[in-house]
Structure formats: structure tokens, C-alpha cells
């Protein structure tokens with residue numbers, strides 16, 4: 001937990017008065033939102049664009065000014081967590097079921113900073129890749145993923161009930177592709193009709209990774 005606090009605290013240092021901030025989702029972002037809300041109570045003037053219902057609710061509960069991409073199609077900075085970050089800054093996201101809106105908000109923003117604790121840093125991405133799938137397309141997507149030699153597993157929710165449904169009303173599943181040697185190729189391969197989005201966020205999107213450690217945070221930039 002202290003690692004999450006340390007990376008969130010460091011990310012706050014990049015926030016300037018008047019900014020519109022894209023907000024990702026997850027437990028690390030929640031810590032960041034709490035700190036941002038404290039800064040706003042002290043007089044900081046910012047607005048946020050949340051990328052999930054959870055982040056939206058938390059931001060609203062804490063009194064942050066919430067906007068959407070309609071009012072601000074180019075946020076100044078997006079701050080989001082990740083499930084894994086490789087040595088080149090490619091990411092896997094969506095472990096909590098949020099990925100499509102996150103990719104949109106991160107892509108829309110002028111800058112994208114990732115906040116993670118050091119356990120998320122890996123040499124190569126190696127966990128199953130979350131994907132959001134239209135229910136109508138599931139059978140087809142399942143077949144295509146099988147033909148590619150990968151396994152698709154529908155995400156189980158609380159009490160192992162299937163399926164987990166995304167904020168957009170779609171299925172969440174995970175593609176087990178083993179160790180990912182080439183994230184660019186896999187990201188492209190997963191653009192199958194019916195897959196709304198996949199959880200590989202390529203390094204070209206990322207401006208900085210803020211790694212939380214026990215005794216502080218390190219800012220890694222490209």
C-alpha cells in the first residue's frame with residue numbers, strides 16, 4: 001500500500017493549476033484521486049475526466065469537477081495504473097475489467113503517466129491480455145483466438161459467476177498468449193471484429209512511468 005501512496009504522491013507533483021486530468025481506474029488511481037481531492041480542497045483548480053463508473057463516482061463523491069471528452073477532447077494529462085509494465089513501457093491493463101475507456105482517455109490526452117508499484121514491473125509482459133468483447137461476437141472471437149493458438153477465458157466475477165460485464169455492457173475475457181515477445185504484433189492481431197478493445201497499451205502512448213517503492217518513487221521517462 002505504501003508503494004501506491006508513494007507513486008500517487010509523485011504523480012501529484014505533475015499536476016498544475018487549470019489542468020484537465022484524464023483519470024484511469026483501479027486501486028492505485030483511487031489513492032491518486034484521494035490526494036488530488038485534498039489538493040483541490042487546498043485551492044488547486046482542476047477538472048477530471050474519469051474513464052470508469054468507479055472513478056467517476058469516487059471523483060464526484062470527493063467533490064472534484066467532472067468533465068467528459070465532449071467538453072474537453074484533449075485532456076492535459078492522463079494518470080492511470082497498470083497490471084504490468086515491460087522494460088520498454090508497454091503495458092497490460094484491464095485486470096479490473098476497465099480498458100476501453102481507459103485507452104480512449106489515455107490516447108486523447110496530451111501526456112500519459114502510468115502509476116504502479118514496483119511489483120508491476122517486468123522484463124516482458126507475461127499475463128493473459130484482457131479483452132472487451134461484444135456478446136454477439138463471442139463465439140466467433142473464441143474460434144478466432146483458438147485458431148491463433150491462444151486460449152480465451154471468459155472472466156468470472158464474484159462467486160465465480162460468469163460473465164463479468166464492462167462499464168460499456170460488454171463481456172470481459174482474457175487471452176492467454178504466454179510470454180509476449182512482440183506486444184505490437186499481438187495488439188494488432190487482437191483487432192478482431194467483435195473485440196471492442198484489448199488491454200495492451202503500447203509504449204508509444206506512454207510518456208512516463210512512476211514506480212512506487214517502499215521509500216519513495218522513481219519517475220522513468222522515455
Ligand SMILES: O=C[C@H](O)[C@H](O)[C@H](O)COP(=O)(O)O
Pocket residue numbers: 024025026027028029080081082083093094095096097098099102
Ligand atoms: O481494469 C483495471 C485497470 O486497467 C487498472 O488500471 C489496472 O487493473 C491496475 O489496477 P490497480 O491499480 O488496482 O492494480
